[in-house]
Amino acid sequence: MIQIEQLRKSFTQGSGRKKRTVQAVDGVNFTAPNGRITGLLGPNGAGKTTTLRIAAALIEPDSGTVRVDGIDVAQQPAAALARMGVLSDARGLYPRLTARENIIYYGRLHGMTAAAAAARVDVLAKTLDMAPLLERRTEGFSQGERMKTALARALIHDPPNIVLDEPTNGLDVLATRALREALRRLRDDEGKCIVFSTHIMQEVERLCDHVVVVAHGRTVAAGTVVELSAAAGQTDFEETFVKLAFGAEGAASVFGAEGAATHTTAGSAA
Numbered sequence: 122m123i124q125i126e127q128l129r130k131s132f133t134q135g136s137g138r139k140k141r142t143v144q145a146v147d148g149v150n151f152t153a154p155n156g157r158i159t160g161l162l163g164p165n166g167a168g169k170t171t172t173l174r175i176a177a178a179l180i181e182p183d184s185g186t187v188r189v190d191g192i193d194v195a196q197q198p199a200a201a202l203a204r205m206g207v208l209s210d211a212r213g214l215y216p217r218l219t220a221r222e223n224i225i226y227y228g229r230l231h232g233m234t235a236a237a238a239a240a241r242v243d244v245l246a247k248t249l250d251m252a253p254l255l256e257r258r259t260e261g262f263s264q265g266e267r268m269k270t271a272l273a274r275a276l277i278h279d280p281p282n283i284v285l286d287e288p289t290n291g292l293d294v295l296a297t298r299a300l301r302e303a304l305r306r307l308r309d310d311e312g313k314c315i316v317f318s319t320h321i322m323q324e325v326e327r328l329c330d331h332v333v334v335v336a337h338g339r340t341v342a343a344g345t346v347v348e349l350s351a352a353a354g355q356t357d358f359e360e361t362f363v364k365l366a367f368g369a370e371g372a373a374s375v376f377g378a379e380g381a382a383t384h385t386t387a388g389s390a391a
């Protein structure tokens with residue numbers, strides 16, 4: 122289970138008169154239980170990646186907490202990461218290693234024995250339907266093949282929690298469907314807690330048990346697709362999302378989403 126409470130994070134850019142503070146995350150809250158797929162849905166710049174980077178102990182929050190199975194990520198990052206598989210947008214693989222070698226290497230970094238890592242690769246190859254890829258060097262892999270290998274690598278230590286940042290980016294329809302199928306299997310057969318971020322409504326409608334809508338760095342709504350649509354008084358989920366994420370000015374704001382989704386304050390002159 123992943124619990125995020127009152128998360129805040131700002132970034133400062135430039136210096137002197139050009140100094141700007143971007144409030145990337147400004148009060149994100151949600152709980153992602155085991156055996157469920159939780160979608161973090163928000164427009165560009167809403168703070169999804171920053172939230173997931175904090176959850177994965179890649180950056181520290183200004184305030185707020187992330188707990189993974191009760192473990193505070195900021196206080197015990199290694200213990201939390203041992204219980205978490207993270208697929209970020211950087212899917213760097215070692216090109217000269219085969220898919221199997223790439224995956225096993227991460228298992229060894231997690232302290233697994235060679236035999237345990239090898240056995241786990243065979244299980245993952247079935248779950249992710251990637252057995253034919255295993256002995257190929259990853260150099261020249263397609264986006265879908267890279268994604269599967271990176272996901273297997275993230276899951277090598279059999280973590281109960283899985284965090285994916287925009288996992289379908291760059292995938293075609295078949296690769297996207299294969300990923301969805303794999304995530305459903307991980308939820309249904311292994312009871313994993315799965316959290317993924319996206320700005321694609323159809324992704325959320327097809328896959329998520331629970332949706333957390335993030336806008337302007339904040340959680341603005343949470344529930345099932347049906348609950349959110351009912352609360353917004355809409356039958357169409359795209360309309361629901363626009364209403365929840367952009368409010369009454371909805372459609373007009375969509376075109377200014379980048380600016381509308383963050384709060385910037387000019388810094389004082391040095």
Ligand SMILES: Nc1ncnc2c1ncn2[C@@H]1O[C@H](COP(=O)(O)OP(=O)(O)OP(=O)(O)O)[C@@H](O)[C@H]1O
Pocket residue numbers: 132133134143144145146163164165166167168169170171172320383
């Ligand atoms: N390292 C950084 N330095 C400065 N600003 C940052 C940094 N990381 C993120 N931001 C800013 O914080 C805001 C939130 O960014 P974030 O990447 O978390 O949004 P997102 O919801 O993942 O967006 P997208 O869907 O476009 O990937 C954006 O305005 C972004 O420019």
